[in-house]
Amino acid sequence: xxxxxxxxxxxxxxxxxxxxxxxxxxxxxxxxxxxxxxxxxxxxxxxxxxxxxxxxxxxxxxxxxxxxxxxxxxxxxxxxxxxxxxxxxxxxxxxxxxxxxxxxxxxxxxxxxxxxxxxxxxxxxxxxxxxxxxxxxxxxxxxxxxxxxxxxxxxxxxxxxxxxxxxxxxxxxxxxxxxxxxxxxxxxxxxxxxxxxxxxxxxxxxxxxxxxxxxxxxxxxxxxxxxxxxxxxxxx
Amino acid sequence: xxxxxxxxxxxxxxxxxxxxxxxxxxxxxxxxxxxxxxxxxxxxxxxxxxxxxxxxxxxxxxxxxxxxxxxxxxxxxxxxxxxxxxxxxxxxxxxxxxxxxxxxxxxxxxxxxxxxxxxxxxxxxxxxxxxxxxxxxxxxxxxxxxxxxxxxxxxxxxxxxxxxxxxxxxxxxxxxxxxxxxxxxxxxxxxxxxxxxxxxxxxxxxxxxxxxxxxxxxxxxxxxxxxxxxxxxxxxxxxxxxxxxxxxxxx
Numbered sequence: 001x002x003x004x005x006x007x008x009x010x011x012x013x014x015x016x017x018x019x020x021x022x023x024x025x026x027x028x029x030x031x032x033x034x035x036x037x038x039x040x041x042x043x044x045x046x047x048x049x050x051x052x053x054x055x056x057x058x059x060x061x062x063x064x065x066x067x068x069x070x071x072x073x074x075x076x077x078x079x080x081x082x083x084x085x086x087x088x089x090x091x092x093x094x095x096x097x098x099x100x101x102x103x104x105x106x107x108x109x110x111x112x113x114x115x116x117x118x119x120x121x122x123x124x125x126x127x128x129x130x131x132x133x134x135x136x137x138x139x140x141x142x143x144x145x146x147x148x149x150x151x152x153x154x155x156x157x158x159x160x161x162x163x164x165x166x167x168x169x170x171x172x173x174x175x176x177x178x179x180x181x182x183x184x185x186x187x188x189x190x191x192x193x194x195x196x197x198x199x200x201x202x203x204x205x206x207x208x209x210x211x212x213x214x215x216x217x218x219x220x221x222x223x224x225x226x227x228x229x230x231x232x233x234x235x236x
Numbered sequence: 237x238x239x240x241x242x243x244x245x246x247x248x249x250x251x252x253x254x255x256x257x258x259x260x261x262x263x264x265x266x267x268x269x270x271x272x273x274x275x276x277x278x279x280x281x282x283x284x285x286x287x288x289x290x291x292x293x294x295x296x297x298x299x300x301x302x303x304x305x306x307x308x309x310x311x312x313x314x315x316x317x318x319x320x321x322x323x324x325x326x327x328x329x330x331x332x333x334x335x336x337x338x339x340x341x342x343x344x345x346x347x348x349x350x351x352x353x354x355x356x357x358x359x360x361x362x363x364x365x366x367x368x369x370x371x372x373x374x375x376x377x378x379x380x381x382x383x384x385x386x387x388x389x390x391x392x393x394x395x396x397x398x399x400x401x402x403x404x405x406x407x408x409x410x411x412x413x414x415x416x417x418x419x420x421x422x423x424x425x426x427x428x429x430x431x432x433x434x435x436x437x438x439x440x441x442x443x444x445x446x447x448x449x450x451x452x453x454x455x456x457x458x459x460x461x462x463x464x465x466x467x468x469x470x471x472x473x474x475x476x477x478x479x480x481x482x483x484x485x486x487x
Binding site for chain 2: 042043045046048053054055056057058059081082085086087089090092093094173175176177178179180181182183184187193194197
């Protein structure tokens with residue numbers, strides 16, 4: 001915190017996570033766990049995906065869980081969409097409000113500019129190449145030990161927050177009969193309600209992969225220290 | 237009722253209600269479900285419904301598609317042939333003796349035959365049926381505006397808040413007057429240019445195009461206008477919400 005006016009190398013010294021980042025992070029963890037689990041329940045109750053405006057059982061599908069060994073009835077028995085819908089839409093609101101608090105607060109505190117926007121020397125190809133090589137060798141010489149973010153990390157967080165999450169929200173509400181009546185452009189944006197549902201599902205898989213990589217990276221950098229710093233704000 | 241709950245209720249209802257005051261003709265019922273569930277889920281219900289209703293305050297139409305988008309035959313789902321004896325008798329004589337009672341808080345309660353309903357001004361709309369389970373299909377629905385049918389019964393009385401529809405398969409749902417007033421809220425007797433098939437709800441089904449499939453009741457038996465959903469079913473406002481689903485099915 002308080003890195004305004006400091007040089008880039010100063011900013012890379014061990015820095016605490018702000019209250020806002022820590023609180024929003026852990027609320028987000030619980031929220032996303034509920035969103036994922038409730039979303040899986042909703043999907044299992046109709047385990048097929050389509051492209052375009054139309055999709056129903058018997059219509060040409062882009063993906064059928066049946067083709068992957070889980071029958072329609074078996075999937076339906078696993079999924080409870082009443083529970084799923086109630087919790088998915090509840091936590092969608094928690095996610096949205098928590099996300100807005102996080103973004104507005106960190107725009108105001110210049111967190112994005114100071115800690116997440118790659119500095120000039122971090123934007124070179126050579127820097128990224130070194131960082132990538134270190135990642136692949138399970139070493140974090142460039143930045144991780146210092147407590148600041150690397151270019152790849154910064155870029156992936158920024159894309160996640162400002163591109164990916166908005167697309168997940170939009171593909172979500174593009175499935176809603178109410179929201180699409182108010183904003184029919186959502187249907188055109190994604191090529192139809194069923195396309196939106198398919199993209200929402202693909203996005204879910206991508207988000208899960210992101211979390212896997214995220215946790216692996218944390219583990220590589222020292223799981224205990226990193227988790228503690230996200231709780232207490234102290235790196236050591 | 238504890239203080240905590242009443243404070244929550246005050247909070248979850250007063251904010252949307254304030255919006256209601258700003259929009260003429262909109263009441264608390266426009267923004268808040270008839271029965272409030274507790275906790276986070278209840279708060280989310282109110283947020284979802286009031287956000288939708290604010291965005292839809294212009295009563296915009298749901299997307300209407302072209303003929304080439306139509307699914308024919310239209311898929312059938314859930315109940316396709318109620319076992320109810322009364323229904324089977326009506327079906328066996330082509331619904332000639334079927335009558336739709338329109339009662340409750342209307343000026344002139346009456347019954348309408350299928351021919352009388354067909355003689356009222358018709359509206360045809362090519363819209364998507366959106367099932368909450370995830371499927372959707374586009375059909376060409378022909379019917380009469382629910383608002384027009386209520387006017388045919390002399391219009392609703394000032395105390396009216398909800399329209400309750402009962403069906404032959406034992407379902408019922410409540411609809412607030414904002415939903416009823418929408419141009420695409422029709423009682424459909426035709427699908428894809430033919431009489432409404434039995435599998436899709438013959439002789440008459442409801443179309444509420446801004447809500448999920450389960451609010452689009454099939455096999456209509458009666459319509460009544462009420463001032464409150466309390467005392468009907470479990471009192472949550474419809475059979476789906478009695479089962480724990482959202483009363484407002486705009487998502």
